[in-house]
Structure formats: C-alpha cells, structure tokens
Amino acid sequence: MIVLGISAFFHDAAAALLVDGVVVAAAQEERFTRLKHDAALPVNAARFCLEQAGVTIAQVDHVVFYEKPLRKFERILVTHLREFPRSLPQFSRALATWLGKRLWSKGELCAALGCTTEQLLFCEHHLSHAASAFFSSPFQSAAVITVDGVGEWATTSIYRGSSGPDGSKLELLEELHFPHSIGLLYSALTAYLGFEVNDGEYKVMGLSAYGEPRFLDRLEQLCAIGDDGALTLDEKFFCFQRHPTRSFTPALEALLGPARVPGAALHLPARDEEDRRFADIAASLQKLTERYLLALSHRAKALTFERNLALAGGVALNCVANRHLQTHGPFEQLFVQPAAGDAGGSLGAAQWATHVLHGLPRVAAMRHAFLGAAYAPTEIARFLTDCRVAYHAFDSRADLVDEVARLLSEQQVGGWFQGRFEWGPRALGARSIIADARDPKAQDRVNRKIKFRESFRPFAPAVLAEEAARWFDVSPTDQLAPFMCSVVPVRPETRERLPAITHVDGTARVQVVHAEDNPAFHALVDAFRRRTGVGVLLNTSMNLKDEPLCASPAEAYAVFARSELDFLVLENCLIERRPS
Amino acid sequence: MIATAAGSQLMLRMLAPFVWRSADKVASKLEGFAATEAGSALDMLKAAELTDDPKLRWLFFRHAMDEARHARMFREAARALAPDARATASEYNLIHARRQNLFSRMPLIEFIAFVYLAERRGELQFRALKTHFRGQAELEALFARIGKDERFHVAYSHKLLKTWRAEGQSLAVTRALWKVRGVRAWEAWRRSGRILGDVTSRLTLGTMYLVVLPIFVLLARVFDPPTPGWKRRPSPPSTLAAARRQF
Numbered sequence: 001m002i003v004l005g006i007s008a009f010f011h012d013a014a015a016a017l018l019v020d021g022v023v024v025a026a027a028q029e030e031r032f033t034r035l036k037h038d039a040a041l042p043v044n045a046a047r048f049c050l051e052q053a054g055v056t057i058a059q060v061d062h063v064v065f066y067e068k069p070l071r072k073f074e075r076i077l078v079t080h081l082r083e084f085p086r087s088l089p090q091f092s093r094a095l096a097t098w099l100g101k102r103l104w105s106k107g108e109l110c111a112a113l114g115c116t117t118e119q120l121l122f123c124e125h126h127l128s129h130a131a132s133a134f135f136s137s138p139f140q141s142a143a144v145i146t147v148d149g150v151g152e153w154a155t156t157s158i159y160r161g162s163s164g165p166d167g168s169k170l171e172l173l174e175e176l177h178f179p180h181s182i183g184l185l186y187s188a189l190t191a192y193l194g195f196e197v198n199d200g201e202y203k204v205m206g207l208s209a210y211g212e213p214r215f216l217d218r219l220e221q222l223c224a225i226g227d228d229g230a231l232t233l234d235e236k237f238f239c240f241q242r243h244p245t246r247s248f249t250p251a252l253e254a255l256l257g258p259a260r261v262p263g264a265a266l267h268l269p270a271r272d273e274e275d276r277r278f279a280d281i282a283a284s285l286q287k288l289t290e291r292y293l294l295a296l297s298h299r300a301k302a303l304t305f306e307r308n309l310a311l312a313g314g315v316a317l318n319c320v321a322n323r324h325l326q327t328h329g330p331f332e333q334l335f336v337q338p339a340a341g342d343a344g345g346s347l348g349a350a351q352w353a354t355h356v357l358h359g360l361p362r363v364a365a366m367r368h369a370f371l372g373a374a375y376a377p378t379e380i381a382r383f384l385t386d387c388r389v390a391y392h393a394f395d396s397r398a399d400l401v402d403e404v405a406r407l408l409s410e411q412q413v414g415g416w417f418q419g420r421f422e423w424g425p426r427a428l429g430a431r432s433i434i435a436d437a438r439d440p441k442a443q444d445r446v447n448r449k450i451k452f453r454e455s456f457r458p459f460a461p462a463v464l465a466e467e468a469a470r471w472f473d474v475s476p477t478d479q480l481a482p483f484m485c486s487v488v489p490v491r492p493e494t495r496e497r498l499p500a501i502t503h504v505d506g507t508a509r510v511q512v513v514h515a516e517d518n519p520a521f522h523a524l525v526d527a528f529r530r531r532t533g534v535g536v537l538l539n540t541s542m543n544l545k546d547e548p549l550c551a552s553p554a555e556a557y558a559v560f561a562r563s564e565l566d567f568l569v570l571e572n573c574l575i576e577r578r579p580s
Numbered sequence: 581m582i583a584t585a586a587g588s589q590l591m592l593r594m595l596a597p598f599v600w601r602s603a604d605k606v607a608s609k610l611e612g613f614a615a616t617e618a619g620s621a622l623d624m625l626k627a628a629e630l631t632d633d634p635k636l637r638w639l640f641f642r643h644a645m646d647e648a649r650h651a652r653m654f655r656e657a658a659r660a661l662a663p664d665a666r667a668t669a670s671e672y673n674l675i676h677a678r679r680q681n682l683f684s685r686m687p688l689i690e691f692i693a694f695v696y697l698a699e700r701r702g703e704l705q706f707r708a709l710k711t712h713f714r715g716q717a718e719l720e721a722l723f724a725r726i727g728k729d730e731r732f733h734v735a736y737s738h739k740l741l742k743t744w745r746a747e748g749q750s751l752a753v754t755r756a757l758w759k760v761r762g763v764r765a766w767e768a769w770r771r772s773g774r775i776l777g778d779v780t781s782r783l784t785l786g787t788m789y790l791v792v793l794p795i796f797v798l799l800a801r802v803f804d805p806p807t808p809g810w811k812r813r814p815s816p817p818s819t820l821a822a823a824r825r826q827f
Contacts, residue, residue, distance in 0.1 A: 034622045034679055070827035081800035084793060091793075092785035096778070106826065121823040124816050172815040180808050232808035263659075356818050386634040387641045554629045554641070558621075561645050562652070 001360060002055055004046060005350030006109065007066040007128070007342050009102050011198045013042040014343035016371075017049035018350045021363040023136075025052035026371040026423045028343045030548040034555070037198060038548075041112045042346070048373055063115045064353045066345030067125035069105040071152035073098055075178060079241050087242035094244075121357075123349040125151025126313070127159075129340075130170050132348030133312035134161035135355055137335035138365035138479065143304040144170065145296055148183045148313030148341070155181030156231070156296065156313075160304045167359035170352070173303045179241050180233050182292050183315050185223060188238055188247040189285050193278055194260035197247065198314075205320055206457045208286035209505040210268045211279030218255050219284050225292055229299030256281055268456035269504070289315070290324040301330040308333045312348070316340035317425065319509050322486040326478075338369040338424030338483040347423075368517040369483060370430055372421030373551060377571040380553045384573060389557065391573040397523055400572055405527035407576075408537065411439045412566035413446060415542050417556045418520040421549065426484040427541035428511055429462060429521030431550045433565065435500060435538040436528075437461050442500035442538055449564040453545040459538045460484055460509040461501035464525050467535035468512045471498065481512035500538045511539060592708035600712065606719070607662035614654035620698075621647035622679035627691070630683055639736050643695075646729045657722050689744060693756035696737035697764075703730040 005016040008029075016026035025048060030036055032044035050057060057063075076094055080087040101108060110117060123131070129146040144159040157175040162168065178184075186204070187197045195203050224232045237255070240247040253259055260266070260278050270276035297309060309331040316322065316336045326334050337344050354360050377393075384391050394400035407414060413435040422428050433450065435442040447455050461471075468474050468481070473489040480486035487507040495502045502508055515522040529535035542550045542559055550556045553570045560568040560575065568575045600606050624644035628637050683691050706727035713719035741753050816822065 064823075068825070068827055074827070078800055078804065080789075081793065081797050082806060084797040085790070088786065088789055091789045092782040095785045096781050099781075121820070122826050123823065127816055169818075170815070172813065174810040174812055176809075177806075177811055179806075226809070228810060230809045353823070357820065357823060383629070383637070386637040387628070388638055552629055554625055558625055558644065558648060562648050 001354060001358060002053070002060045003350040003353045004049060004057075004060050004063045004113075004115075005066065005128075005346035005348070005353075006042060006046065006063060006113070007345040007349070008041045009039055009069075009105070010342055011037045011039050012341055012343040013039050013045070014339070014346040015042045015045035015049050016347040016350050017053050018354050019053055019055075021354050021360045023347065023366065023371060025049040026339070026347055027373065027421070028339070028423075028548075031372065031421060031551040034548060036546060036548050041108060043112050046113055052373070057114045060115065060119060062121050062350075062353050063109065063113060063119050064121045064123055064349040065105065065109060066123060066128040066342075066349040068122050068152055069102060072125075073103060075150075075153050079178070083242040086239075090242050090244045121349075121353055123352050124154075125345065126154045126157040126175065127170060127172070127352060128345040128348035129312040130157065130159045130161065130310075130348065131352035131356070132337050132344040133310035133316075133335065133340070134159070134170060135168070135351040135362060136337040136347070136366040137308070137310045139308040139310060139333070139335065140164070141306060142308040142310045142335075143297075143300040143306040143331065144310045144312070145300050146313040147293070147296070147311070147315035148181075149187060150178045150181055150184065153177045155179075155183060158296075158300045158303055160306065161310065163355070163362050168355040168362065170356060174299075176230060179235060179238065180223075180231050182223075182231055182289060183313065184238070184240055184247070185233060186285065186289060186315065186318075188240060188252070189281070191247045192252060192256070192259045193282060194262040194264060194266075196262075201314070202317065203454065203457065204282050205286060205318055206503075207266075207268070207279055207282040208320070209283075209458075209503050209507070210270065210456060211276070211281070211283030213280070213284040213287040215256060215281050215284035216287050219281075219288050221255065222252075223288075225295050229292075229295040231292060266454065266456070286318075286320060289318060290321045293321050293325055294328055297325055297329040297331060307331065308335070310335045310337075312337060312340050312344060314341040317485070319480075319484070319486045320507075322480060323488065323507075326480070326486060333477070333479055334486075335479040336483065336485040337366065338422070338426060338428075338485065340485070341425070343424070367482070367514075369423040369426075369428055370420040370518075371423040372430075374420040375553050375571070377573070380570045380573055383553055384557075384570070384575070387557070389575060390578075391570075391575045394572045394574065397520065397572070398527075400569070400574065401520075401524045401527040402531075403574060404524055404567075404569055405531045407567055408434065408436050408528055409531050411436055411442070413442065413450060413564075414567040414569060415556055415560055415565050416521070416524065417542065417550070417553065417568070417570045421551050424483070425541075425549075426460075426511075427539060427549060428482075428484065429513065429518050429524075429539065431542040431556070432462075432521075433540045433542050434462075434524075435459075436532075437498045437501045437536040437538045438532070438534055439538075440499040445564075446538070446540060451540065451543075451545055451563070458503040458509070459501050459540050460511060461498065461536045462511045462513050462521065462525055462539035464522065464529060464535035465512050465514045467529065468510070470494070471534075471536055472508065472510050474510055474512065478512070481510055482514065482517065484509050484511045486510075497534065498536060501536065592705055593711060596708060596712040600709075603661045607658040610654045610658035610661070614651045614658065617647045617651040617654060619679060621645075621651060623682050626679060626681065627683035636688075643733055643736075646733070650726050650729065653722060653726065657719065660718070687756075689741075689749065689752050690756040690759060692737050692740050693753065694760045696734065696741060697757065697760055699730050699733040699737060703727060703734050706730055 003018045007014050013029040017024050027045045029042035029045045030038040080091050126146045130144045134144050141162040144161045146157045154175040158173045160171045190200050190204050222237050237252045239249050267275050416432045416434050421431050471494050487509045490502045490508050513522045621644045624640050628640035631637050706723045710723040
C-alpha cells in the first residue's frame with residue numbers, strides 16, 4: 001500500500017510517502033522553493049517523495065490531506081458571526097482567500113498532484129498530528145496530546161493510541177476549541193515581543209532563559225487553567241479572531257507595557273529596563289506554558305492511565321517545556337516526532353490512512369530523521385568543477401573525518417553536508433554548521449559572522465551516545481535526544497569546558513548521535529573526541545538568518561560563499577576558504 | 581535583476597526626486613530592491629543547479645552570488661537609514677523572497693533574453709540613481725558597486741545572445757527578446773488586474789458582511805454560543821466514506 005500525505009495552505013507545507021507502512025520519504029516544500037515556511041501546495045516535495053520511492057502518482061493508493069477544509073471554513077464563518085461587527089477588516093481578507101483557493105482544495109490537490117478524486121482522502125488536523133506522534137513513537141499504547149494554534153475547531157486534543165494484532169486505534173477523548181489555545185496565546189506574545197508569528201516562537205523560548213518570571217501573575221490574567229487542565233483565554237486581550245494583522249489588543253499593552261518594536265535592538269544579558277522587561281515576559285510565558293502542559297499531561301494521565309506520552313503540534317517544538325514534562329510529568333516516557341508542527345501533519349495523515357483506516361501493522365519506530373533528498377558525490381564534484389571551486393576529494397571517510405576534526409580542533413567553523421536532508425526544523429548532522437564546543441568565541445562568531453542572527457540565541461550540541469552521560473544529564477532511554485526535541489542540564493562540572501553550547505541557564509538542546517542511525521556524523525564527532533578528548537560538537541542548521549535549511553550542494557555552497565565559514569564539506573569533498 | 585524600473589534613464593532621473601524624497605522612502609525602496617535581488621539569486625542558483633553546460637553553470641552561479649550579495653547590501657543600507665521602522669518589512673521580504681523558476685519554465689534562449697533585458701533595465705536604473713545620490717557617499721558607492729556587477733550581467737547575457745545569433749539562431753533570439761518584453765507587459769497588466777480584483781472583492785465582501793451577515797449573527801449568538809472547557813465527541817469514523825468527506 002502506497003500512501004502520500006500532504007499538508008498545505010497555512011504554513012510549513014510538506015509531503016510524506018509511506019510504502020507498506022514504511023516512511024520512504026518526507027520533506028517540507030520550503031527546502032525546494034527556498035521560501036521559508038512555504039504554505040503552497042507541496043508539489044515539489046510530493047514529486048521528490050514519489051521519485052524517492054520510484055513510483056508514479058497513479059500507483060499511489062491514497063493521497064491524504066491533513067485536515068478537513070470545510071470544517072475549518074465553518075469555524076472561520078462562525079467566528080466572524082460571533083465577532084460581528086468587529087470582524088469586518090478580517091472578513092473580506094479571509095473570505096477572499098477561502099473563495100479564491102482553499103474552498104476548492106479537492107480540485108487544487110488533484111490538479112497540482114495529478115491524482116484523482118477517488119484517491120483523495122481527508123484526515124482531521126489534530127488527528128493527523130496525533131497519528132504522526134503515536135505511529136512514529138516506539139510505544140504500542142500511549143496517551144497522545146496534540147497542542148497547536150488551531151486546526152479545524154480543536155486547539156488541544158487528548159487521544160489514546162493503541163496497536164495490537166487487531167490493528168491500530170486512535171481514540172479521541174477530549175478536545176478544547178478555538179479560541180482557547182495556548183498556541184495562539186504564545187503566538188500573540190511572540191508578536192508582542194517583536195518577532196514574526198509562526199517563525200519567532202523559538203526565539204522567545206531562547207530569550208526566556210535570560211529573564212525571571214516576574215510577570216507570571218499578570219500573564220495568568222490572560223488565561224485561566226482549570227483543575228481539569230482546560231485553558232480559557234480572556235478574549236479582551238486578543239484580537240486574532242477578528243483582526244487581519246494584529247493578534248493582541250491595547251489591553252495587553254496596558255497590562256504588560258508597550259510592545260517591542262520589531263527589529264529594535266535587544267541586548268542580552270539585559271542592558272536596560274526594557275531589555276529586562278522583554279526577557280522577563282518571555283520567561284513568564286515559558287513558565288506559563290510549562291505549567292499548562294503539565295496540567296494537560298495530568299489530565300491525559302487521568303483519562304488514559306497510560307505509562308507513555310506522545311506529544312505533537314507546534315507547541316511540542318518547545319523543547320524547554322518538553323524537558324519540564326519529562327522531569328515533572330506523570331508519564332514514564334515522552335516521544336515527540338521531529339517535525340511536530342504542521343509539516344508533520346502530512347506524515348500523520350499518511351500514517352492514519354495506513355494503520356487506522358487500512359489496518360496495516362506498524363513496522364518500526366522512527367529512529368532518525370534523514371528522509372529528504374541526497375546528492376551523489378559525483379554530481380557534487382561536477383558542480384564544484386563547473387563553478388571553478390577548488391576542492392579536495394577524499395577517498396575514505398576516515399581520512400575525511402580526521403581532517404575535519406583537525407580543522408575543528410583549530411577553532412575553525414565549517415559546514416557539514418552528508419546524505420539525505422533532515423525532516424523537521426532541526427539540523428541533525430546532514431545539513432549542519434559545526435564548531436568546537438570548547439571554543440568560548442564560537443557562539444558569538446557563528447551568530448554574528450556566519451548566521452547573522454540575534455546574539456542571544458544559543459547553539460545546540462551534538463554528543464556521541466557513548467559520551468552523553470559524561471557531559472549532560474540525559475537518560476540513555478531518552479526518546480527526544482536523537483531529534484533535539486528537549487533541553488537537558490549540562491553537568492555542572494563540565495559547563496566550563498563547553499562554553500559554546502551551554503545556554504545562560506546551564507542547559508543545552510542536546511542531540512545524542514548514534515552510530516547505527518547517523519554513521520557519518522558519528523564518525524566525525526568520534527574523530528573529534530579522539531583528537532581532543534571531548535565527544536561534543538556545536539551543531540546548528542546550515543542556513544543564514546531567515547532562510548530555510550539547505551537542501552542541495554549549490555545552496556550549501558551559497559551559504560559558504562555568503563558567510564565567514566572556514567570550510568565546507570560536501571559529501572567527500574572538502575572546500576577551504578582561501579585567505580583573501 | 582531589478583524589475584521595477586521603467587522607461588529611459590532620463591525619465592528615471594526626472595522621477596528620482598519624487599520617488600526617493602525622504603529617508604523613509606529611500607529605505608522602503610531599498611528594501612524592495614533587496615527582496616527582488618534575493619528572489620533573483622534564488623532563480624540564478626536554481627539555473628546553476630539545473631544546467632548541464634559548465635560555462636553557463638559558472639556564469640549563473642557567479643550571478644547568483646552577486647544577487648545575494650546585493651540583497652544584503654541593499655538591506656543593510658535600508659537598515660542604516662531607518663533602523664526600526666523598516667525592520668519588520670525587511671525580514672518579511674527576505675523570508676518571503678520568491679523564486680519564479682524561470683529556468684525550468686523558459687527555453688534557454690528565452691531565459692537569457694530575460695536576464696539580459698532585466699539586467700539592462702537594472703543597470704540603467706542604478707546608473708541614474710548613482711547620479712541622483714551624488715554627494716551622499718554611501719548611497720552613491722552602493723549604486724556604483726552594484727551597477728558594476730549589473731554591467732557584467734548585461735555583458736555576459738548579451739554576449740551569449742550574440743553568439744547564438746552568430747550561430748544562426750538570430751530569429752530565435754529576436755523572437756525570445758520580443759516574447760520576454762510581451763510577457764513582462766502582460767504580467768504588469770495582470771498585476772494591475774489583481775489589484776483591481778482585490779479591491780472589488782473586498783468591497784463586495786464588505787458589503788455582504790454588513791447586509792447579509794446580521795441575520796445570521798443573532799442565530800449564531802443564541803444557538804451556538806462559544807463555551808470554554810473540554811468537549812467530548814465521538815472519535816472520527818475510520819471508514820473510507822468518512823475520509824472522503826471534507827467535513
């Protein structure tokens with residue numbers, strides 16, 4: 001059975017292909033169009049998935065869209081009715097979008113992908129999220145929580161997932177409806193803090209470590225968290241229901257002070273009261289989010305009595321909150337699929353059709369995220385030769401990693417491009433910028449001269465699985481560690497040795513690298529360990545600020561050429577910057 | 581490739597004092613240039629990836645790197661002029677710079693014809709702006725530096741077209757140049773049509789909102805009031821018939 005999952009029309013459009021339950025390929029459209037968070041129908045991603053599997057669209061049994069468009073349209077209409085007459089500015093804009101394209105999703109999908117209406121299925125938004133978390137997890141049964149901005153009506157859902165000889169089930173237990181959404185609250189405050197919604201949420205998370213949650217009591221006025229884990233927003237502070245561009249009202253500014261002007265200077269550690277106020281609001285928001293997710297997890301535990309939890313939706317990308325759930329929550333194990341946001345809906349929709357609708361047995365849990373496109377070394381060598389780029393091609397991986405480890409140990413910063421690109425927003429050693437985690441200047445250098453991004457944003461470490469416990473407080477059974485979905489404390493005695501990756505609060509968003517899942521990257525970190533005694537590298541995504549992660553060798557070289565990277569590895573080819 | 585310039589250099593010089601009348605306007609225009617250059621860089625990079633010809637690949641790649649650098653230079657200049665006011669627009673524009681996939685959509689000769697015409701227009705525009713900003717050292721130098729790159733882009737694309745003419749493809753080159761001019765005019769017409777359509781649809785929908793919706797507002801408020809708290813409903817049915825429905 002071949003099933004193609006599609007998510008599109010909001011943000012982070014993606015396609016994922018399953019063949020007999022095995023995830024053969026999955027990719028976000030932005031990797032092909034270079035348009036960050038591209039929401040357009042993922043024609044390029046779908047074409048890539050089909051080519052990777054060696055099949056045509058005619059051979060696909062089902063194309064599954066990740067939400068029910070008409071139910072979503074119903075929510076839009078009803079919200080405008082409820083908000084009448086204040087929703088006038090939003091109404092014409094929303095209706096024009098819907099009448100122009102989204103209402104005809106079926107036709108649009110068939111025309112763009114070349115499939116027939118018989119092939120086309122629709123899965124509910126939160127059900128798609130739930131399926132992506134549960135069926136990618138190693139659990140045979142689990143509580144499943146989905147938390148994002150909003151799907152059709154649901155903003156938060158609790159499911160029970162189970163797999164057995166009779167097939168798999170995802171049972172919906174409870175859900176919260178729009179506008180009561182922690183995701184929308186987080187987005188509104190992201191906008192308040194001067195970052196772009198659906199892009200800057202992780203910046204707010206990074207910012208939170210610099211502040212104290214002294215605004216928590218005021219943020220608690222924005223929403224009530226019931227004893228049963230239900231969240232109720234006080235709508236007087238928000239206008240995302242009725243305004244086309246603003247998500248918060250003057251009441252929010254009256255409560256918290258003036259909003260930050262987007263792009264205005266933000267110095268951290270704080271230089272003045274304004275810097276401190278914004279960092280403290282971010283810290284308070286983070287605390288509120290953690291408190292809410294904890295209440296939600298207790299609700300899920302009470303409803304399911306399960307031992308394990310699978311979490312999905314955009315809020316599941318908050319790795320600080322995930323750690324809080326791991327350490328304080330009622331579940332023994334937590335799993336988050338690496339593309340937990342809307343992109344992951346494509347994977348979940350395909351998994352739901354395969355395992356629930358058709359009852360195919362589950363094959364294996366997701367152990368790595370390398371589901372994107374790869375490029376042959378010969379193709380890369382030809383590209384470099386044509387572009388008159390000087391390079392050295394290594395015949396053996398051992399020689400390559402030894403040389404790269406040497407460059408890194410000399411505090412050089414480089415790009416590392418190997419195999420298929422990653423599924424999800426994190427670079428996990430296929431399209432990475434790497435540096436020496438011991439170098440105290442590495443963070444500032446990579447932020448300012450290579451990625452051109454805000455100086456307060458931390459960098460993540462990649463650590464050998466064999467060495468993880470030596471440097472970090474991480475469990476060997478941690479399901480989130482291979483995907484960088486959680487932060488962990490850096491061991492106090494080793495923090496001074498890893499200044500480049502230790503965040504201001506003593507934590508790091510660690511990636512544990514296993515040889516069997518990620519052999520090339522493991523070999524590199526291991527070569528670095530042999531040379532320096534430290535099996536840890538700084539690992540960040542290979543892109544410049546505000547760009548999607550690289551996909552092709554040309555894009556990787558473009559990053560190298562436009563930044564101050566010292567070297568670039570494209571498969572077995574090493575390019576070094578010549579002194580100008 | 582700056583695609584917003586129109587008319588001759590004289591016209592550009594005459595219009596410049598109005599178009600570039602304040603620091604905020606200058607910053608805004610520079611942001612627009614940055615977004616266009618970023619989109620153009622994406623197109624040229626894709627062309628470099630897709631072409632099989634080593635010489636063209638090198639030219640396209642160099643062109644892409646130039647455009648990416650221009651985008652950054654324009655953006656930095658805009659930020660220097662209006663650090664706060666333009667920041668959001670700047671980030672939004674660069675994040676959302678669009679590739680038009682011209683190399684895949686057009687035959688090679690047409691693609692190069694497009695590059696030639698767009699670069700020539702850009703070069704003219706930058707020359708006019710360099711003159712306009714004489715005395716403002718930073719902006720003058722910016723347009724001079726970028727104009728120099730644009731001259732290279734004009735030269736290589738012109739040389740390619742000339743080579744093809746010499747190889748007996750004169751008719752194809754002439755046709756491509758006219759086709760690109762025609763397509764550009766058609767797209768400008770469509771753009772204005774979209775703006776008109778957008779305004780019309782908003783007016784129509786706005787009127788509908790005020791005239792038709794009030795009847796339903798009361799019904800929605802009486803029979804379907806929003807209620808917070810957990811909702812329980814049956815799990816979505818796991819049948820093909822239900823999965824085929826969009827609701």
